[in-house]
Amino acid sequence: MVPQRDDVLEWLLAGDPAIRWQTLSDLEHAPDDHVAAHRERVAHEGWGARLIAHQLPDGSWDGGACFPSEFSAELYENEGQPWTATYPTLTLLCAMGADAADPVVAAAADRVEASVVWEHAGQPFFDGEVEPCINGRTVALCAWLGRDASPIVERLLAERLPDGGWNCEAPHASAVSSFDTTINALEGLAAYAAAGGRVPVDAALRGGEEYLLERGMFRRLATGEPAAARFLDLAFPPQWHYDILRGLDHLRCAGRAPDPRAADAIEILRSKCGPDGRWCLERVHRGRMHFPLEAVGEGSRWITLRAMRVLDWWDSAQSAAAAQPEPARQ
Structure with missing residues (x-):
């Protein structure tokens, strides 16, 4: 390792348990028992413990599934979409890697299952809702917390569009x-x-990934221009929003081989590394949170961890590809 990488790893390991265990697992490839010992702390220390402490006696966070109980059009206009209800809070705990087998996490999930319902039509939380972006993340929560998401998955598979991906606006005449x-x-x-x-x-996974790769992970298919400027901003928590780091991290996590069509996105990500080997947080999506995690414009352990892996x-x-011997010439 070069000294700079050692310094960055030391900085990451000095962070919250959610950062520490993933650094040990994904960057240092530490022994499983060492990783597990640090992962166990997520629900009991730091950010994870603070989030769990915000759960209300009724099983919800902030009184609702997708939105707080006091949500209104005026609140949305003034502050943006709030991220303090049950769904975004559990999504963040999942990203932190809180161990679902931990009694504290399991009890919190049981309280959600017992009483939290979606604002859409009163569906039980782990049954999902109707929008594929919400249902995609609900499937991820079910997988994390040991609930069967098969009915939601079947709905997602039926909602794929001909170009391979999904769009919450499809019922409103969006064909792409x-x-x-x-x-999501x-x-x-x-x-x-x-x-x-x-x-x-x-x-379906391959088709959705092809949708992203055909567009270079961030471009419009027709023009080659960025589909949205914010896709190049590195954000955390990502909420329901796409960015290149989120897309690339999915391919990595899903075990895909690197695809040359993602090379431009990789180089943009690489270019954002500072001289100290760290990446900055470039965006926090507008809306109320339980508490701030990191500051925009400053070195971000979340972005650095994800970018490095x-x-x-x-x-x-x-x-590995460069080390392969060339085939013998006939």
Whole structure:
């Protein structure tokens, strides 16, 4: 290791348990028992413990499933979409890697299952809702918390569009997929497959990933221009929004081989590394949170961890390919 990488790893390991265990697992490849010992702390220390402490006696966070009980059009206009209800809070705990087998986490999930329902039509929380972006992340939560998401998965598979992806606006006459909806569906299906789900999802995963790769992970198919400027901003928590780091990290996590069509996105990500080997947080999506995690414009452990593991995945595959002997000439 070069000294700079050592310094960055030391900085990451000095962070919250959610950062520490993933650094040990994904960047240092530490022994499983060492990783598990640090992962156990997520629900009891730091950010994870603070989030769990916000759960209300009724099982919800902030009184609702997708939105707080006091949500209104005026609140949305003034502050943006709030991220303090049950769904975004559990999604963040999942990203932190809180151990679902921990009694504290399991009890919190049981309280959600017992009483939290969706604002859409009163559906039980773990039954999902109707929008594929919400359902994709609900599938990921079910996979994490040991609930069967097969009925939601079957709905997602039926809602794929001809171009391979998904779009929450499809019922309103949108005939093409969106990056935002597609990444949420892909992450959910990948988590479901990794958890041993009974419904085959491989074809849908490949089709959705092709949708992203055909567009270079961030471009419009017709013009080659960025589909949205924010896709190039590195954000955490990602909420329902797409960005290149989120897309690349999905490919890594799903075990895909690096694809040359993602090379431009990789180089943009690489270019954002500072001279100290760290990446900055470039965006926090507008809306109320339980508490701030990191500050925009400053070195971000979340972004640095995720960027480093993506680049390790990419660079190790490139190195392995370069080391292959050329075939003998006839």
